[in-house]
Amino acid sequence: MSEGRNLAGANLPNAALRGEDLSGADLSGAILIQADMMACDLSGANLKDANMNSANLTDADLSGANLVGADLTRARLRGTNFSGADLTGAILARTDLQDADFRGAKIDVENLDISGARSWQEAKWDEHVFQALKAKFG
Numbered sequence: 001m002s003e004g005r006n007l008a009g010a011n012l013p014n015a016a017l018r019g020e021d022l023s024g025a026d027l028s029g030a031i032l033i034q035a036d037m038m039a040c041d042l043s044g045a046n047l048k049d050a051n052m053n054s055a056n057l058t059d060a061d062l063s064g065a066n067l068v069g070a071d072l073t074r075a076r077l078r079g080t081n082f083s084g085a086d087l088t089g090a091i092l093a094r095t096d097l098q099d100a101d102f103r104g105a106k107i108d109v110e111n112l113d114i115s116g117a118r119s120w121q122e123a124k125w126d127e128h129v130f131q132a133l134k135a136k137f138g
Contacts, residue, residue, distance in 0.1 A: 008046075028066075087112065097123040109133060
């Protein structure tokens with residue numbers, strides 16, 4: 001439906017996008033602060049450098065998405081699917097990660113910021129990533 005939709009740099013704070021199909025959309029650099037994206041299909045979307053501070057991404061599908069440099073500070077990420085996503089340089093500080101699925105995601109553990117994140121131990125991680133996170137964050 002939205003394959004190839006170009007919303008790069010869009011200013012969409014508080015956007016009501018719950019359940020929308022944004023698969024493959026270009027949202028690079030978009031401002032999505034406090035957006036309601038619960039259960040959104042963002043699979044394969046380009047969210048490079050997007051600001052999703054305090055967004056609700058509960059149960060969203062971000063599989064295969066480009067989240068390089070994305071700011072997800074304080075986002076609600078319960079049950080969010082990040083499998084196969086590129087999270088290089090993403091900020092996940094003070095998020096809720098319960099049941100989020102990061103298996104198969106590209107993660108730079110040394111630079112991943114999950115400081116203050118709730119329930120990160122209850123998220124699904126590749127074993128080597130989980131062990132590295134435990135060593136780094138206890």
